[in-house]
Amino acid sequence: xxxxxxxxxxxxxxxxxxxxxxxxxxxxxxxxxxxxxxxxxxxxxxxxxxxxxxxxxxxxxxxxxxxxxxxxxxxxxxxxxxxxxxxxxxxxxxxxxxxxxxxxxxxxxxxxxxxxxxxxxxxxxxxxxxxxxxxxxxxxxxxxxxxxxxxxxxxxxxxxxxxxxxxxxxxxxxxxxxxxxxxxxxxxxxxxxxxxxxxxxxxxxxxxxxxxxxxxxxxxxxxxxxxxxxxxxxxxxxxxxxxxxxxxxxxxxxxxxxxxxxxxxxxxxxxxxxxxxxxxxxxxxxxxxxxxxxxxxxxxxxxxxxxxxxxxxxxxxxxxxxxxxxxxxxxxxxxxxxxxxxxxxxxxxxxxxxxxxxxxxxxxxxxxxxxxxxxxxxxxxxxxxxxxxxxxxxxxxxxxxxxxxxxxxxxxxxxxxxxxxxxxxxxxxxxxxxxxxxxxxxxxxxxxxxxxxxx
Numbered sequence: 001x002x003x004x005x006x007x008x009x010x011x012x013x014x015x016x017x018x019x020x021x022x023x024x025x026x027x028x029x030x031x032x033x034x035x036x037x038x039x040x041x042x043x044x045x046x047x048x049x050x051x052x053x054x055x056x057x058x059x060x061x062x063x064x065x066x067x068x069x070x071x072x073x074x075x076x077x078x079x080x081x082x083x084x085x086x087x088x089x090x091x092x093x094x095x096x097x098x099x100x101x102x103x104x105x106x107x108x109x110x111x112x113x114x115x116x117x118x119x120x121x122x123x124x125x126x127x128x129x130x131x132x133x134x135x136x137x138x139x140x141x142x143x144x145x146x147x148x149x150x151x152x153x154x155x156x157x158x159x160x161x162x163x164x165x166x167x168x169x170x171x172x173x174x175x176x177x178x179x180x181x182x183x184x185x186x187x188x189x190x191x192x193x194x195x196x197x198x199x200x201x202x203x204x205x206x207x208x209x210x211x212x213x214x215x216x217x218x219x220x221x222x223x224x225x226x227x228x229x230x231x232x233x234x235x236x237x238x239x240x241x242x243x244x245x246x247x248x249x250x251x252x253x254x255x256x257x258x259x260x261x262x263x264x265x266x267x268x269x270x271x272x273x274x275x276x277x278x279x280x281x282x283x284x285x286x287x288x289x290x291x292x293x294x295x296x297x298x299x300x301x302x303x304x305x306x307x308x309x310x311x312x313x314x315x316x317x318x319x320x321x322x323x324x325x326x327x328x329x330x331x332x333x334x335x336x337x338x339x340x341x342x343x344x345x346x347x348x349x350x351x352x353x354x355x356x357x358x359x360x361x362x363x364x365x366x367x368x369x370x371x372x373x374x375x376x377x378x379x380x381x382x383x384x385x386x387x388x389x390x391x392x393x394x395x396x397x398x399x400x401x402x403x404x405x406x407x408x409x410x411x412x413x414x415x416x417x418x419x420x421x422x423x424x425x426x427x428x429x430x431x432x433x434x435x436x437x438x439x440x441x442x443x444x445x446x447x448x449x450x451x452x453x454x455x
Contacts, residue, residue, distance in 0.1 A: 004031045006338060007090055007104035008073075009080045009272070011037035011065060012045075013324045014303030015110035016393070017331025018338075023070040025339055033073040034102065036080045036092055040065045043133055046324060046388055047401070049173070051136040052143075053180035053362065054415075055408045058133050060400035063393050076102065080111060081436055082275040082443030085296040089447040093436060101450035106298040106338055109285065110331065111270035113304035113322060114432045115263060122243035127168075127263035129428040130177050138426060139262060141417045143181055144188075146260060148417070150199075151192045161246050161257035163199045168240055169264035170206030172359055175223060177264060178204040179361040182232050187413050202232045203256065206265070207239040214321075215357055219367045222376055226365050239265075263428070267322060269305040277440040281307035281319065289349035291334050300338060302330040311351045324391070325355055358384035 006022060008015050019035055026033075041062040050056045065075060078094035090102045115129040128142070129135045143165070150162040165185075167178040182202040189197050204211075204227060211220045211234065227234055235250070240261070242249040248258045269284045278293060279286040284307040285293060291308055293299040302308060304322035308330060320326045329352045337347040356370040358380070366380035375383055385405065392398045429435050438446065 003029065004105040004342060005034065005103065006031050006106045006108070007034050007036065007102055008108040008110065009036045009090065010110035010112050010303070011035060011039070011042050012110060012112045012303060013327035014331040015108070016042045016065065017328045018108050018110065018335045019073050020068060021332045021335030022338065023068065023072060025335065028072065030342060034076055035073050036076045036078060036090065036102065038077060038079050038095055040075050040077070042393065044392060048130055048136045049176040049180040051133065052130065052139045052177060053184040054140055054413050055180065056401060056404045058137055060397065060404050062133060063397045067394050067396065079433060079436065080272055082438040082446065083107065083109070083272065084443050084447040085276060085299055087447040088298065089450065091438060091443055091446050099446065101447060104298070106341065107300070108334055108338065109272070109299065109301040109305060110303045111272045111305050113267035113269055114271065114434050115428050116266040116268040117263065117428065120240055120243060123240065123263065124429065125427055126243040126245055127261045127428060128426055129431060130173055130262060130264050132431050135431045137418065141419065142260060143185065144415050144417045147185065147188055147192055147195070147415070151194050157257070159199060161259050163195070164201045164203070164256055164258040165260040165262070166203045166205065166248050166256060166258050167262045167264065168205055169266065170204065170208055170211045170236065171264065171266065172212060174204060174206070174264035175212060176360060177262060178202055178232055179227060179365070182230055183362040184413055186230070188415050191415055203235065204232055205235040205238045205250065207237065209236055211236065212359065215359070215367060215369055216374070219369060219374055223359060223361065223367045226361055267304060271434055271437040273305050275438055275440055275443050284319070290337055290347040291330060291350060292347070300334050302334050303327040308350055311349060312353045326352060358387050360384040
């Protein structure tokens with residue numbers, strides 16, 4: 001008999017942890033493993049703001065999938081654009097553009113999330129995201145380009161628009177992005193003597209009434225004070241009404257001359273979830289506590305794309321937040337449940353108590369809440385960087401990140417544009433490929449056509 005095929009979709013925290021667990025605990029004769037991902041690396045997302053600000057190099061947080069000693073998973077270089085759970089087929093668009101069918105016996109859906117946007121005039125064309133390595137590299141090039149162009153310009157209006165930067169989103173991604181990039185532009189002033197420091201302005205805005213409410217009032221206010229002391233204008237209860245190439249209009253009526261709008265206002269489940277035509281909970285795929293999809297044989301889902309019940313909380317209907325620590329643990333739990341399914345054993349529910357949160361604001365500034373203990377300043381920075389460093393999967397990645405941190409602390413920043421993305425379309429849909437997915441009807445048609453070809 002042919003070995004059962006386990007197909008994992010997504011190489012984020014959840015997908016990679018699942019694959020590694022399956023490689024360790026399944027015998028090579030028990031199942032064939034395959035992983036669908038456009039890139040053969042796991043991106044350590046929490047450190048993206050440090051790539052954008054140049055503290056870390058892009059390669060240091062792109063952790064190779066092929067370094068595992070037990071590596072035996074077939075990597076399919078592409079993105080899943082649809083799943084037919086009845087035919088047990090995943091439709092994959094390879095990086096070459098070729099669309100193929102990948103049959104499976106068990107599928108683990110961990111496609112992650114994409115940047116959540118709204119129907120705001122001009123947003124899709126003029127905002128930049130912070131969800132991929134390419135976006136982080138592009139934003140760094142773009143910000144330094146604004147400094148270069150403003151320094152060379154004699155037009156005060158042009159200078160004003162190039163030296164104002166707007167970050168939307170008061171969560172961890174937005175706060176860390178604004179903090180790290182503001183520090184970059186502040187440190188750059190000594191290299192740009194023609195620029196007036198008063199013209200460089202950073203704005204952090206969010207529609208919510210509080211900054212990072214998950215941290216609690218005290219730490220949230222501490223982070224807000226750190227940002228404002230640096231000169232960052234923090235505006236809460238405000239969002240973007242209209243975005244143009246040279247200005248941003250806010251909902252409170254202000255019009256800011258600005259050529260850099262960074263959008264980090266939350267995430268939503270990957271559009272792949274919509275191709276299953278299954279029940280969702282606030283956009284995330286509804287799953288059981290064992291992370292199975294009800295009524296869909298052999299289908300598991302986890303991470304940002306799934307509404308996994310949070311059994312560690314007493315609240316009814318509570319689901320796990322889309323954080324790295326939950327995704328990693330869910331990946332291991334799903335792997336165990338897939339193995340249990342193959343071996344005819346009972347599945348176990350996922351339970352995990354949150355270990356706390358860490359926020360790196362660059363330099364010596366940070367706020368953290370590990371295990372409920374509130375920290376500020378250097379102790380918080382040590383906790384934040386210690387957590388991120390320990391969470392990196394390989395010793396090579398740990399060495400690269402630690403070396404980058406030490407080099408930046410000793411030598412400071414380099415204000416160099418790489419330029420390889422200068423002519424790349426910069427809209428979020430171009431980096432996150434949100435328009436690449438099929439409809440449920442197209443998925444069924446493609447799966448049926450592939451089945452006929454095999455016959």
